[in-house]
Amino acid sequence: MDLPNDWFALLALVFVFGAKHGLDADHLATIDGLTRYNLRQAPSRARWCGSLFSLGHGAVVMLIALGVGIASTRWQVPEWMEDVGTWISIIFLTLLGLLNLRAVLLTAPDAVVSPVGLKAGLLTRLQSASHPLAIAAVGALFALSFDTMSQAALFAVTATQHGGIAHALILGLAFTGGMLVMDGINGLWIARLLRRADQRARMASRVMGLLVALISLTVAAFGLARWLQSDVALWYEGKELGLGISVIVVLALAYIVTQGLARPPLAANSAR
Secondary structure (H helix, E strand, O other): OOOOOOHHHHHHHHHHHHHHHHOOHHHHHHHHHHHHHHHHHOHHHHOOHHHHHHHHHHHHHHHHHHHHHHHOOOOOOOHHHHHHHHHHHHHHHHHHHHHHHHHHHHOOOOOOOOOOOHHHHHOHHHHOOOOHHHHHHHHHHHOOOHHHHHHHHHHHHHHHOOOOHHHHHHHHHHHHHHHHHHHHHHHHHHHHHHHHOOHHHHHHHHHHHHHHHHHHHHHHHHHHHHHHOHHHHHHHOOOHHHHHHHHHHHHHHHHHHHHHHHOOOHHHHHHO
16 A cells, blocks of 8 residues: 655545545444444434444554554564455455345345444344443454554554654544544434334435445455556556545435435425
């Protein structure tokens, strides 16, 4: 991963990476499960599940950034880590894209589509958490993955080249901030859909499910193309921020559309 040398460009890029990470299918699936559980156990807390999950996740990122920042004078990220991280991302994104596409196709017409995640599926029991600290702890546990840890380490090493440990912590905060925005919005959106659970909400969940599957498969295909074709990798250099923002814009537009789909018809509002 080639990161910009300009500090403010790097800060913006890391924020965007955090926002993209917040849209990871495992985040979506786990927040969905936590929100469903809390709608039954603690309805007032349900809409905050995304934010609490993200804060726990971000706390681990900050600790990694701090640790790597302290050790960066004696340690450098191995070159092989980038290739391993690329292939892990390609494989996981492909599986997640196919699983979410399958979920959309197989969900009963009278049900809201639930996002699918790999870690979320393996750790389903963790989604039965209601206390705020327990929800944050689930987010922290999900941060203990090669992809998250390698990203945080790379950002921290790069940040120390700009000044020191303080810069590593600032990048950790930027990553956490981007993730918090997207996970927080996702938690609010899921809570709203589940509270309504009518035909429009079911349609909205299918639109978002298809989009998550499409983006996962597209990003996986692009990652494979970058690894196989040097021309694609060269073309990508310097465009990380723009492409990351494009993904977020597409998802934001889809979110606005699905919010419109989930909104009750005017006739229903006037009848209340």
